[in-house]
Amino acid sequence: MHDTLEVKLCRPDPSDGFEVHRLVESSPPLDPNSVYCNLLQCSHFDGTSICAKQGDQLVGFVSGYIIPARPDTLFIWQVVVAERGRGQGLAGRMLDALLGRPECGKVDYIETTITPSNTASRALFKKFAATHGAEPSITKGFDRKLHFQDHHESEELWRIGPFPNT
Ligand SMILES: CC(C)(COP(=O)(O)OP(=O)(O)OC[C@H]1O[C@@H](n2cnc3c(N)ncnc32)[C@H](O)[C@@H]1OP(=O)(O)O)[C@@H](O)C(=O)NCCC(=O)NCCS
Known part of the structure; x- marks a missing residue:
């Protein structure tokens, strides 16, 4: 049983990039990206990414971006919650908070x-x-053989929506 975490949700900034990298790296089965990639997520994509912090400690992160050719769709790249914070609805709260951002007003x-x-x-x-209130549609995404040359499990594409505009 984990203790309930008191967390605040906030926009990332570049000073969070390295800790994001550490958290993702220690959270299998996520693919760790380069620190540089996490720095870009925490700067260029700060409006569609979110940190969860307990005091100064990063306990959760979601990276996302609006798909350039489809501004009504927010793509969620990775979701991670530190082991001690799991099972308390934190990942769901981060996703809900992102959807409520002004940057996601047209999502x-x-x-x-x-x-x-x-x-x-x-x-x-x-x-x-x-x-x-939406049913996920699940289709083929990236294929183990075709896209990963057998080096990674296939990735299914989940599409969820439409959400009511509030
Ligand atoms: C996936 C992950 C982000 C979930 O974080 P979390 O804060 O524990 O998730 P939540 O508490 O918001 O759970 C949301 C729902 O998923 C369910 N759930 C979460 N983890 C689960 C698990 N291991 N097995 C089964 N159900 C699970 C919860 O029970 C909850 O549903 P419920 O309210 O109907 O019970 C976290 O387990 C994690 O960081 N895993 C490693 C990285 C990863 O795989 N990320 C996702 C791929 S991008």
């Missing part, structure tokens, strides 16, 4: 890709869809 859909074996991620997005 009607969320897309993400999930490997079939990632039970926690599937449960998270299923719950998120149900909370927002």
